[in-house]
Amino acid sequence: MMLPSSDFFMDFQQDLLDLSNLFNFSDVSSFTQNIPIEWVESALRLSASATIRRRRLPSDQVLWLVLGMAMFRNEPVHEVARRLNVCAQGLASDNLLARSGVTNARKRLGSEPVEWLFRQTGTHWGHERYPEDEWNGLRVMAVDGALFRTQDTPELREHFGSGNTSSKRQTPFPMLRLVALMNVRSHIMIDAQISPYRRGEIPLAESFLSSIPDNSVTLFDKGFWSANLMLTLTQQDVDRHWMIPERKGLVHEVIKTYSDGDELIQMKVSPQARKKNPDLPETWQVRRVTYQIKSGTKSVMTSLPVERFSAAQVSELYKERWEIELGFRDIKSAMQNNAITLRSKKTDLVYQELWGLLLCYNIIRREASMAAVSFDRVPSEIRFKPVCDYIAVQLIVMAAANPISGTGRRLSELRSGIGSLFLERRPRPTTPRTVKISKTRYPVDRYAAPLK
Structure with a gap:
């Protein structure tokens, strides 16, 4: 989805923060059973590039960045990092991150921790x-x-x-x-x-x-x-x-x-x-x-x-x-905004991006299910896209309210407002199938100039 302008987010963040009695963003107890911090720590131990260096993008924040990539498909990765404020405390948090630094941080994390964390959510939820x-x-x-x-x-x-x-x-x-x-x-x-x-x-x-x-x-x-x-x-x-x-x-x-x-x-x-x-x-x-x-x-x-x-x-x-x-449609349409071409250009980062997409999907689905249960409804009665949009905005709010919070803490703050979304039973709309790209009999030249 395309993020609105910075001025819009400043006004919208203030409006949401004024409603703190309704959306308790600081309550960490409501979500701890979803993504226990121990899961995150275990996943990060799988990273092949362990280091004691104090980096601008620590591994737990990079894991959070991968989830942000799944939510904000139309934003460049370095812009997602800036919007979510994933820098470590005191390390140029007011400056733009270098694009190469974001890519290198993702390479250090690798795909295995994200895959492991997805499987944990699937096994338990x-x-x-x-x-x-x-x-x-x-x-x-x-x-x-x-x-x-x-x-x-x-x-x-x-x-x-x-x-x-x-x-x-x-x-x-x-x-x-x-x-x-x-x-x-x-x-x-x-x-x-x-x-x-x-x-x-x-x-x-x-x-x-x-x-x-x-x-x-x-x-x-x-x-x-x-x-x-x-x-x-x-x-x-x-x-x-x-x-x-x-x-x-x-x-x-x-x-x-x-x-x-x-x-x-x-x-x-x-x-x-x-x-x-x-x-x-x-x-x-x-x-x-x-x-x-x-x-x-x-x-x-x-x-x-x-x-x-x-x-x-x-x-x-x-x-x-x-x-x-419908689940695949939610991933490709609601989360990826129909951009079915993944953005990563390295093999391991492609796997990391797709595992992050599945992990983020499970988080949103789990939150929607728990919110539905709190209203004595079934999970299928809460629509995916409104929940996805709500969480996307709330991520920005949390980044402004607590910029140095790690992955475990941020994931602990997501659910409070989802239950207040209006649940309405609606018939599922029918949509035509996507037309597949036709194959070409000629070798593909990725450097060829586009037709005008």
Whole structure:
């Protein structure tokens, strides 16, 4: 989002500070259970460049800067640092930071502490219980993938790759792949994997199957169809189920018909899958539910047993898979202002930026969920963008009120005003899908002059 002018912020900060009896910015007790300072300290110990030098940008402030980058996408990084006042006490806090100093500070921090802190939030917050967060006794999860673009530099194109095909057509930007596991009811990202474009979604999803809780059902997009993935999910732990749309042209045999549109089918496991995992059976059986939609019929495959869950329940539940799509929309639209090209130009900083984006998303979602609960509402009833905008302004207020506060302290001061946002149940608007950038048959020359 584009930040308003400095004069606007001075006036707006004063207005908010005058309302301190309503928005208690100095109360640190309300948020300490969210980001314990111990988490921050543990994350920073992972930084590869430990130092005793008194730097202008200490590591805990750089971590705060990475979160600020996620909130203020249209601002240059050094300007975000200045607005959030992340300099150490007494170290040129009134002067502009050199751009190279900000970049070097980010390099010293690296991506690993930010990734670790994101996983901590997913582990602890993603399994929290909220009102109406279960479906017939099961937690509802979703897995899906998204693509992000990077700056077009030789280093990033070499590492992340692009959408090349056999005809040497390629995307104008290097691409990286994100696959995430979301709690559908709270929208918290429980786990995620980031990789270069060429790595497939299924191997990435297989890496975090252990993060899926017992007594749950996980909703997949059809691109995740894999006997190994589905069978591994159901064989691990207790009462874990899945649901996925039927693939076009799937060869199967009907074993049993439960009712109209509700069948048990049998399929062969491919030789490639059995070569990868010799423990897989030669055939496997799944339940297929077919139901009416506006454009005709739709079939979903599931491990949910017919004795416990009707076909109507199954078909209604799969509609919630779109909640993870809304989560990706919130990240790309509300937080990134539709700027899907990440700003970093070094490989490790690209990972740092995207992990910081996911971490910041979880913080906002957790705050929205807690605010909703305080009003006896469910997390889905508070809209993401107003909360995101509120926190963005509050960061500026906190920087002015307490400029030397570290990451742990600042994160402890975010929630107080969110609960006062007006909660209103509204139908979700429908928006057209984004048109993908077309590939070109010619090699990409990043130095070519733009067409006029």
